[in-house]
Amino acid sequence: MSALDELQAKIAELKNELELQKSATRAARERIDKMSAEVVDSNPYSRLMALQRMGIVKEYERIREKTVAVVGIGGVGSVTADMLTRCGIGKLILFDYDKVELANMNRLFFTPDQAGLSKVEAAARTLSFINPDVRIETHNYNITTVESFDKFLNTISHGGIQPDTPVDLVLSCVDNFEARMAINTACNELGLNWFESGVSENAVSGHIQFIRPGETACFGCAPPLVVAENIDEKTLKREGVCAASLPTTMGITAGMLVQNTLKYLLNFGEVSDYLGYNAMNDFFPRMSLKPNTQCDDRHCQERQKEYQARPKVIAEECAVEDDTPLHETNEWGIELVDDSPPVAESTEASKEVATGLRLAYEAPEITTESVPTVAAAANVDLDDLFAQMKAL
Amino acid sequence: MSALDELQAKIAELKNELELQKSATRAARERIDKMSAEVVDSNPYSRLMALQRMGIVKEYERIREKTVAVVGIGGVGSVTADMLTRCGIGKLILFDYDKVELANMNRLFFTPDQAGLSKVEAAARTLSFINPDVRIETHNYNITTVESFDKFLNTISHGGIQPDTPVDLVLSCVDNFEARMAINTACNELGLNWFESGVSENAVSGHIQFIRPGETACFGCAPPLVVAENIDEKTLKREGVCAASLPTTMGITAGMLVQNTLKYLLNFGEVSDYLGYNAMNDFFPRMSLKPNTQCDDRHCQERQKEYQARPKVIAEECAVEDDTPLHETNEWGIELVDDSPPVAESTEASKEVATGLRLAYEAPEITTESVPTVAAAANVDLDDLFAQMKAL
Numbered sequence: 001m002s003a004l005d006e007l008q009a010k011i012a013e014l015k016n017e018l019e020l021q022k023s024a025t026r027a028a029r030e031r032i033d034k035m036s037a038e039v040v041d042s043n044p045y046s047r048l049m050a051l052q053r054m055g056i057v058k059e060y061e062r063i064r065e066k067t068v069a070v071v072g073i074g075g076v077g078s079v080t081a082d083m084l085t086r087c088g089i090g091k092l093i094l095f096d097y098d099k100v101e102l103a104n105m106n107r108l109f110f111t112p113d114q115a116g117l118s119k120v121e122a123a124a125r126t127l128s129f130i131n132p133d134v135r136i137e138t139h140n141y142n143i144t145t146v147e148s149f150d151k152f153l154n155t156i157s158h159g160g161i162q163p164d165t166p167v168d169l170v171l172s173c174v175d176n177f178e179a180r181m182a183i184n185t186a187c188n189e190l191g192l193n194w195f196e197s198g199v200s201e202n203a204v205s206g207h208i209q210f211i212r213p214g215e216t217a218c219f220g221c222a223p224p225l226v227v228a229e230n231i232d233e234k235t236l237k238r239e240g241v242c243a244a245s246l247p248t249t250m251g252i253t254a255g256m257l258v259q260n261t262l263k264y265l266l267n268f269g270e271v272s273d274y275l276g277y278n279a280m281n282d283f284f285p286r287m288s289l290k291p292n293t294q295c296d297d298r299h300c301q302e303r304q305k306e307y308q309a310r311p312k313v314i315a316e317e318c319a320v321e322d323d324t325p326l327h328e329t330n331e332w333g334i335e336l337v338d339d340s341p342p343v344a345e346s347t348e349a350s351k352e353v354a355t356g357l358r359l360a361y362e363a364p365e366i367t368t369e370s371v372p373t374v375a376a377a378a379n380v381d382l383d384d385l386f387a388q389m390k391a392l
Numbered sequence: 393m394s395a396l397d398e399l400q401a402k403i404a405e406l407k408n409e410l411e412l413q414k415s416a417t418r419a420a421r422e423r424i425d426k427m428s429a430e431v432v433d434s435n436p437y438s439r440l441m442a443l444q445r446m447g448i449v450k451e452y453e454r455i456r457e458k459t460v461a462v463v464g465i466g467g468v469g470s471v472t473a474d475m476l477t478r479c480g481i482g483k484l485i486l487f488d489y490d491k492v493e494l495a496n497m498n499r500l501f502f503t504p505d506q507a508g509l510s511k512v513e514a515a516a517r518t519l520s521f522i523n524p525d526v527r528i529e530t531h532n533y534n535i536t537t538v539e540s541f542d543k544f545l546n547t548i549s550h551g552g553i554q555p556d557t558p559v560d561l562v563l564s565c566v567d568n569f570e571a572r573m574a575i576n577t578a579c580n581e582l583g584l585n586w587f588e589s590g591v592s593e594n595a596v597s598g599h600i601q602f603i604r605p606g607e608t609a610c611f612g613c614a615p616p617l618v619v620a621e622n623i624d625e626k627t628l629k630r631e632g633v634c635a636a637s638l639p640t641t642m643g644i645t646a647g648m649l650v651q652n653t654l655k656y657l658l659n660f661g662e663v664s665d666y667l668g669y670n671a672m673n674d675f676f677p678r679m680s681l682k683p684n685t686q687c688d689d690r691h692c693q694e695r696q697k698e699y700q701a702r703p704k705v706i707a708e709e710c711a712v713e714d715d716t717p718l719h720e721t722n723e724w725g726i727e728l729v730d731d732s733p734p735v736a737e738s739t740e741a742s743k744e745v746a747t748g749l750r751l752a753y754e755a756p757e758i759t760t761e762s763v764p765t766v767a768a769a770a771n772v773d774l775d776d777l778f779a780q781m782k783a784l
Contacts, residue, residue, distance in 0.1 A: 050633075082500060106479065107478065
């Protein structure tokens with residue numbers, strides 16, 4: 001029976017090896033029912049709950065009641081989902097219809113072994129492994145088709161962590177206008193707040209924009225030319241040419257997006273209406289854009305009327321502001337210098353911007369001196385606008 | 393022989409399962425000898441090489457000749473190493489003596505299954521898996537002990553990718569003063585450029601500082617009080633209290649650090665001397681600090697004399713500046729608005745800052761109005777300084 005013994009030894013050996021291999025991929029920790037502030041190495045939430053002790057956030061655990069939809073799980077969206085997962089968000093709803101490729105490896109999050117998997121599936125596996133407490137839902141389709149748009153609309157209006165509630169926030173991390181306009185249409189119709197984000201084709205600038213239907217300019221209020229003129233942006237792509245990208249710019253843009261998401265959801269600090277990033281000189285412009293009363297989107301116009309009709313005191317209550325001094329409770333009694341830069345507010349400037357854009361793109365040889373309207377009106381970063389037009 | 397058949401079937405089954413498990417952990421791609429700009433899904437460098445076509449970087453492949461030492465593989469250092477790896481850096485040298493804990497999971501990069509592993513080992517495995525083209529060297533010790541400091545000094549002065557050359561840059565991502573001072577001492581002695589980085593204990597601010605010995609203020613030129621007075625910072629820690637941290641602030645700080653590293657190594661854009669980040673209001677101060685002629689570090693003083701003695705033209709050549717217009721070669725002929733914010737330069741302000749610091753910390757009940765020197769002289773972010781003093 002030496003042959004049988006040998007085979008049984010072989011089986012024992014294989015079982016052992018299999019166990020070792022499995023240990024590398026099994027769920028790494030049990031679920032945690034309640035966030036604890038206990039300072040022990042085994043507590044994945046200690047450093048987040050410490051935000052309460054530091055006087056930054058009043059009730060950090062409330063993050064578990066929040067639902068965020070992330071549309072586009074690419075260079076910005078995947079890092080966004082990763083950050084929210086590590087922060088212990090209640091529920092994440094991921095939308096994408098693309099597959100992971102080796103060409104994505106110059107950005108954070110995905111790994112080469114995931115090449116060929118759908119982005120939402122690959123992301124969901126990694127995120128659940130990192131934090132099994134987060135509820136993750138995936139939607140593997142293109143939200144811009146008629147049928148899928150309805151599914152998208154239905155999901156964000158009923159997908160909240162409480163039964164039959166909308167999500168708390170939609171984060172757009174897509175790379176094309178059609179998808180941005182779809183999100184804009186849905187959020188205007190539902191009156192849902194969302195953040196638009198983007199990075200430029202040359203990889204050295206990015207931005208985020210907080211859109212509160214009726215209160216701030218929507219994505220359609222100052223449409224980029226390519227959208228305004230119904231040009232199919234696919235015709236702008238050329239064979240053998242691809243956009244540049246950097247993990248740095250993508251990571252910073254995702255960081256700005258999630259930081260402002262946390263400020264909004266957990267009610268601390270000032271949420272930026274628009275925050276840009278120019279990597280060439282580390283310049284970060286901030287501004288606010290009022291809605292365009294002539295906006296083509298009728299839901300935007302309705303939301304604007306509703307917003308105007310709201311009694312001012314209610315509007316103020318709804319505004320995401322926290323007037324309590326920073327670190328009021330810090331035990332050192334140190335006060336912060338108020339180093340807030342003045343925020344440029346472009347009153348009704350959206351029309352002018354759209355005009356400026358048209359001018360800039362119709363006359364590509366134009367110098368910056370010839371388009372003072374654009375530069376002066378809203379501190380617009382041409383690099384960004386250019387990126388918006390040419391985004392993939 | 394039915395028993396034998398059964399066993400052999402079992403073996404075949406186990407082998408198959410093992411193969412599947414292994415496929416999840418094996419090296420995901422082969423090494424690539426030469427970076428290619430070819431636009432295919434299987435090329436992990438296409439989006440980086442596209443920076444050349446976009447007119448941002450002249451010779452992106454030169455990144456393969458560069459060596460960067462990252463000291464501290466925590467919330468900032470791990471993401472920094474991840475970004476550099478995905479950018480295809482030639483060689484990374486990682487220093488840390490800590491282990492991964494579940495309490496680190498609220499920041500990017502490490503996964504719960506790595507709890508208990510040394511940070512450098514866990515990082516090296518993940519990074520090699522992501523990009524097998526990067527040469528990764530790990531050093532698992534505390535650089536502040538006398539013996540280890542010599543090893544550290546030797547490694548950064550001879551660890552370059554070319555035999556017997558220094559590294560191209562040292563990135564400090566440590567969380568304590570002793571380690572920062574060790575790096576400062578080493579880089580002053582060797583005349584090596586380095587970036588200091590840090591995040592505040594309350595998780596809502598961060599900064600990076602580019603230190604070029606003799607040319608800009610070194611870390612010892614304006615020492616925080618805790619260092620100036622030789623207080624052991626360990627005595628500042630209290631039982632059951634830990635610093636807060638956020639993946640957003642850490643990710644943005646790492647992004648600012650690596651973006652400026654890329655600008656420096658590949659010679660594009662403007663490298664910031666100091667870039668801060670205040671998450672509460674999305675404010676990003678920039679400034680420059682000149683060296684302190686009374687600096688306690690004698691190597692700093694020597695480097696200052698050397699720098700002063702250098703003929704101005706050479707000094708200018710060495711300065712990291714690129715005066716060519718942005719996107720000179722872009723095919724759309726669009727020029728950028730020069731939206732560079734003025735950079736505050738604090739001439740010989742370092743002594744005053746040190747004095748201001750002393751004042752601020754000696755009188756904790758003081759209001760901001762009483763320390764105009766600090767605020768006016770160098771636009772110093774109290775939050776940051778506070779964080780520097782209390783950093784873990």
